[in-house]
Amino acid sequence: MTVPLPRHVAIIMDGNGRWAQQRFRPRVIGHRAGARAVNSCIDFCIARGIGALTLFAFSSENWGRPSQEIDALMKLFLGALEREVAELHRRGVRIRFIGERSRFAEAIRQRMTNAETLTAGNQVLQLSIAASYGGRQDIAEAARALAREVAAGRLDPEAIDETLLGAHTALSDLPAPDLFIRTGGDFRISNFLLWQLAYTELWFTQTLWPDFDQDLFQQALDDYARRERRYGLTSAQVASGQQESTPL
Numbered sequence: 750m751t752v753p754l755p756r757h758v759a760i761i762m763d764g765n766g767r768w769a770q771q772r773f774r775p776r777v778i779g780h781r782a783g784a785r786a787v788n789s790c791i792d793f794c795i796a797r798g799i800g801a802l803t804l805f806a807f808s809s810e811n812w813g814r815p816s817q818e819i820d821a822l823m824k825l826f827l828g829a830l831e832r833e834v835a836e837l838h839r840r841g842v843r844i845r846f847i848g849e850r851s852r853f854a855e856a857i858r859q860r861m862t863n864a865e866t867l868t869a870g871n872q873v874l875q876l877s878i879a880a881s882y883g884g885r886q887d888i889a890e891a892a893r894a895l896a897r898e899v900a901a902g903r904l905d906p907e908a909i910d911e912t913l914l915g916a917h918t919a920l921s922d923l924p925a926p927d928l929f930i931r932t933g934g935d936f937r938i939s940n941f942l943l944w945q946l947a948y949t950e951l952w953f954t955q956t957l958w959p960d961f962d963q964d965l966f967q968q969a970l971d972d973y974a975r976r977e978r979r980y981g982l983t984s985a986q987v988a989s990g991q992q993e994s995t996p997l
């Protein structure tokens with residue numbers, strides 16, 4: 750029997766600050782250790798043949814953190830963009846960024862665009878980095894895009910349905926995440942992919958992000974493989990293959 754593998758995994762990488770605090774170190778040390786865990790997580794997806802990985806790196810709300818921490822995080826982003834992109838490209842990773850890009854400094858925005866352009870044709874792993882991202886903002890932006898079409902007389906409001914709105918949200922060209930992982934022990938979505946997670950399997954661990962390793966990732970996959978995804982149907986219907994298609 751083939752074990753179902755998620756086509757798309759979305760992760761809230763939480764707990765960097767606490768990881769550092771436990772070691773009586775400044776929070777930025779935790780973010781640095783977190784960046785190493787990102788690399789190992791990407792390696793794992795490539796090795797296991799997971800086609801899409803979306804990582805929550807920085808939320809719209811994270812702009813409210815102390816400026817010292819924001820500065821350190823921006824330096825880390827810039828460093829990671831300078832260091833990692835060429836190697837990811839070599840390995841066939843397509844990189845893209847979702848979120849409010851205009852809030853980043855020009856040097857970061859430029860490198861984001863360069864990384865996207867360079868890797869646009871890659872197919873081994875679709876890596877999406879959510880940076881200055883908020884799920885509500887994502888939905889609001891989709892609504893605004895449709896409203897513009899209506900105002901311009903190009904769209905009948907009655908034609909707006911879930912498919913059309915969904916097509917205007919981030920990552921609409923990818924399958925919705927099958928598996929959501931949150932490290933760090935909190936049981937919440939924190940304004941991550943609100944629309945896209947509608948039928949995603951949720952998996953939480955107490956482990957802090959810098960300690961998230963491939964064994965734990967495998968544990969999440971094993972748990973995922975044991976879940977029954979019913980999409981509103983009964984177990985018997987699912988067993989008899991009655992569902993017409995997997996929605997979303």
Ligand code: IPE
Binds near residue numbers: 763768806807
């Ligand atoms: C997640 O770790 C990384 C970012 C939000 C940028 P945190 O920095 O939230 O770590 P904790 O939750 O304070 O431990």
Ligand code: IPE
Binds near residue numbers: 764806
């Ligand atoms: C969520 O973590 C955002 C990222 C991991 C980038 P937070 O640490 O910001 O979430 P809350 O504040 O605990 O909900």
Ligand code: MG
Binds near residue numbers: 763765
């Ligand atoms: Mg946190």
